[in-house]
Amino acid sequence: MKYALNHPYKFVSWQVAFTTGFLQVIMVLLVEGINFVVIQASASVLDVVMNFLALAVIADFDNLFYSSLIGEKYK
Numbered sequence: 001m002k003y004a005l006n007h008p009y010k011f012v013s014w015q016v017a018f019t020t021g022f023l024q025v026i027m028v029l030l031v032e033g034i035n036f037v038v039i040q041a042s043a044s045v046l047d048v049v050m051n052f053l054a055l056a057v058i059a060d061f062d063n064l065f066y067s068s069l070i071g072e073k074y075k
Contacts, residue, residue, distance in 0.1 A: 001022055001025070003017075004018040004021060005018060023039075024062065029064035031055055031058060031059045034055065035055045039051060039052065053063065
């Protein structure tokens with residue numbers, strides 16, 4: 001987000017770049033909050049591990065999506 005603000009000439013729309021970074025920060029905070037609640041509600045150690053791994057996959061979903069689009073050309 002700071003990079004988008006300091007270098008607006010490197011983007012077609014610095015507002016979109018800033019918003020993308022802001023939404024990613026919000027998503028990480030929400031996943032961490034949900035992770036905390038789910039782990040507190042778990043009854044056993046196995047439940048804690050399974051819930052943590054499930055939420056880790058959800059948190060990394062945007063990276064998986066981006067890696068599938070690396071070869072795409074945008075106009």
